[in-house]
Amino acid sequence: MKIAVIADPHFHDIDYRQGVGRGDRVAVRTLVDTSASTRVFNESFHATKALLDDIVRRGISLVIVAGDLTDDGQQSTMAAATALLADYSRRFGLRFVATAGNHDLYASHGRHQSKRFLNADGSHTLVTSDPAMAYGDSVERIVSDEMYCGGYGSAIPAMGAYGFFRSEDDRHWECPFGTDDRLEARTFEIASADGRTVRRMVDASFLVEPVDGLWLLSIDANVFEPKDGDLDERLEKSYHDSTDAGWNAMPRNKGFVLDWMKDVAARAKALGKRLVAFSHYPAIDPLNGTSADEAKLLNDTSFLRRTPLPEASKAVAATGIKVHLSGHLHINDTALFRDGDDWLVNIAVPSMVGFPPAYKVLEIGDRRLEVETVVVADVPGHDAAFAHYRVEVAREGTSAAVTEATSHADFLSRHLAEMVRHRYLPKEWPRDLAALVPHVNLGDLERLAETASPLSVTDALPLLASSARMAGDDWRALPFFEMIVDWYRLRKGREVALDFIDPLRIAAYRHLAARFAVGAWPEGCLQDRLASFMRMMMDWLASAPSRDFAVDLATGEVTSRDHLGRTVRRQTGSA
Structure with a gap:
């Protein structure tokens, strides 16, 4: 049935x-x-x-x-x-x-x-x-x-x-x-x-x-x-x-x-x-x-x-x-x-x-x-409104990046990035953290994880500005904004989001999370807040895959197969 x-x-x-x-x-x-x-x-x-x-x-x-x-x-x-x-x-x-x-x-x-x-x-x-x-x-x-x-x-x-x-x-x-x-x-x-x-x-x-x-x-x-x-x-x-x-x-x-x-x-x-x-x-x-x-x-x-x-x-x-x-x-x-x-x-x-x-x-x-x-990644007619959007953005002087989407799923992934830019960062994130995001890349986050002295956003900006910046294809050059968008992709999609995130990025995020996990800072400082961000991302990556699974109707045990074919069991409790 x-x-x-x-x-x-x-x-x-x-x-x-x-x-x-x-x-x-x-x-x-x-x-x-x-x-x-x-x-x-x-x-x-x-x-x-x-x-x-x-x-x-x-x-x-x-x-x-x-x-x-x-x-x-x-x-x-x-x-x-x-x-x-x-x-x-x-x-x-x-x-x-x-x-x-x-x-x-x-x-x-x-x-x-x-x-x-x-x-x-x-x-x-x-x-x-x-x-x-x-x-x-x-x-x-x-x-x-x-x-x-x-x-x-x-x-x-x-x-x-x-x-x-x-x-x-x-x-x-x-x-x-x-x-x-x-x-x-x-x-x-x-x-x-x-x-x-x-x-x-x-x-x-x-x-x-x-x-x-x-x-x-x-x-x-x-x-x-x-x-x-x-x-x-x-x-x-x-x-x-x-x-x-x-x-x-x-x-x-x-x-x-x-x-x-x-x-x-x-x-x-x-x-x-x-x-x-x-x-x-x-x-x-x-x-x-x-x-x-x-x-x-x-x-x-x-x-x-x-x-x-x-x-x-x-x-x-x-x-x-x-x-x-x-x-x-x-x-x-x-x-x-x-x-x-x-x-x-x-x-x-x-x-x-x-x-x-x-x-x-x-x-x-x-x-x-x-x-x-x-x-359902491919939707016939997914671009039906794109021509109208292009006229609008030409008039308003805004971005037309979403109209470059090649599929419905790609459009929604791009839309999520715009939503982070226009809704989540300005409306849900603390003002100081939202102001920091455009000025930081993953290399900067790594340096913050290595800085034992607790910092505020105000303290961190001049410190990071004086540091050498990575460029090119090195993962450290990836803007922090891109990591935040991937954070939201994982928050919304769990295992399904991995189809839309480069595995090299996931490896970089795991590396950064590990660096923040070994640090110890006073509650409320910048590094402590970033450590919370990293913990959440790792929790979503580590949670039992939720793409395909089975529920034992007698015991409540939830089991699934991860991307390596291993059996994963959902732990007791709200997880």
């Missing part, structure tokens, strides 16, 4: 501009916005189709969608995305089972969306559902209701064919509230932190048996907690966004879902059902135990904000659910959590609009779950 698992397609229809129509002006998002985003936009149009084509070629008919099917839940985008999946169901017999992501809906009433689309001359037009939204530096503004992101009442019916409602072909269907699939029968009360503001919200979790013996548990881990105060329930600002909440907010706000999960797991075991659970959010720390070092090195990163706390992982493991699939972070990762006799494996599924472009294939046996990571 094989299942394909995809996450975060973020489908965007580049042929249709909201408020204008199809065939008039294309809906290509700006490269400036793309470079600063954690995902690409326009490339999703062809990438989603290439992903589904690959699934069809493999003869797989059951597909799990772990949230964020759409770009940002816009009404026209939701219609285009669901039409695409319906086409593949009609032509190839694919059956989709999904959960809603934080980009697919917002609370009960939805929220406004505003996007900038390129014009033929490289300028851009603002298309928005919000009449109060200012033009900014756009040359034109179009107000369209089609840009509005719906709430539960509109988004769940739009995705209803993906298991959210009972189908006559299903062997079994239920939700935490029973067997009534009407949304009005699937609501609960959620209160603000001070307990004074109470809202009624839909929970869209469900259990479906699409084929004999297989239970798919779709968990709605979106939590829209009201803010304190008597705020208008129709406004976005009245709720804490689910984006950073995830499983950390579930025990406090949706304990009834956890109780239901425990009941489902017990019944699945008693009835001999193969149970696979999934939600949009990871249930175990995806940083593989490096959270402390990341908190020490960087500012408040999105990864840290979205990291499940041990208490949340413990609550999920206590339900008896053994395997949980997640999306949201656009990473390739496998983590194991143990608490006494309870254990849980979280399989984080990558996205086709973030590095690395991949999905998972599960082969479910009685005692073992085999997992394959499938990289």
Whole structure:
């Protein structure tokens, strides 16, 4: 029994501009916005189709969608995305089972969306559902209701064919509230932190048996907690966004879902059902135990904000659910959590609009779950927006490096470098470290590792400027920026990232990490912070490969083969 698992397609229809129509002006998002985003936009149009084509070629008919099917839940985008999946169901017999992501809906009433689309001359037009939204530096503004992101009442019916409602072909269907699939029968009360503001919200979790013996548990881990105060329930600002909440907010706000999960797991075991659970959010720390070092090195990163706390992982493991699939972070990762006799494996599924472009294939046996990571590197039409980008960069005087990409995977790898330059370094890294990066190469890092006296960034710059610099092909001449980009590639892709990093670089990074590991400096100095950086990189390199592996469903043991063919076992604990 094989299942394909995809996450975060973020489908965007580049042929249709909201408020204008199809065939008039294309809906290509700006490269400036793309470079600063954690995902690409326009490339999703062809990438989603290439992903589904690959699934069809493999003869797989059951597909799990772990949230964020759409770009940002816009009404026209939701219609285009669901039409695409319906086409593949009609032509190839694919059956989709999904959960809603934080980009697919917002609370009960939805929220406004505003996007900038390129014009033929490289300028851009603002298309928005919000009449109060200012033009900014756009040359034109179009107000369209089609840009509005719906709430539960509109988004769940739009995705209803993906298991959210009972189908006559299903062997079994239920939700935490029973067997009534009407949304009005699937609501609960959620209160603000001070307990004074109470809202009624839909929970869209469900259990479906699409084929004999297989239970798919779709968990709605979106939590829209009201803010304190008597705020208008129709406004976005009245709720804490689910984006950073995830499983950390579930025990406090949706304990009834956890109780239901425990009941489902017990019944699945008693009835001999193969149970696979999934939600949009990871249930175990995806940083593989490096959270402390990341908190020490960087500012408040999105990864840290979205990291499940041990208490949340413990609550999920206590339900008896053994395997949980997640999306949201656009990473390739496998983590194991143990608490006494309870254990849980979280399989984080990558996205086709973030590095690395991949999905998972599960082969479910009685005692073992085999997992394959499938990289979809080549996407026909991957360069569909490149001509528009080149006009934009010519007008703006920015870089066109991403348009030199030779494949979809190469484009995403280049996009990650731009994201490091435009998003991660300026927004997440401490200002002094970010300022140091352009002035340092690997040879400079080696000299810092050999300097026993603790330094600040201010102390280090003149010292390094007076040192002889390596040039040419020597690894010491590699800019520190390139190492940081590779650091992010490993952070997001784990073993898959090794396909995109020169092995000579990996050898150089191991050498530097070893030099920093033997040093001892006061906490907070430059060398100590760089040592944290090196430790994290080595932790990701040393962690069990997460490309292809197996989970023993009786013991929780995770085993895989490394690049040398050796068996690697995941260690006990969140790793």
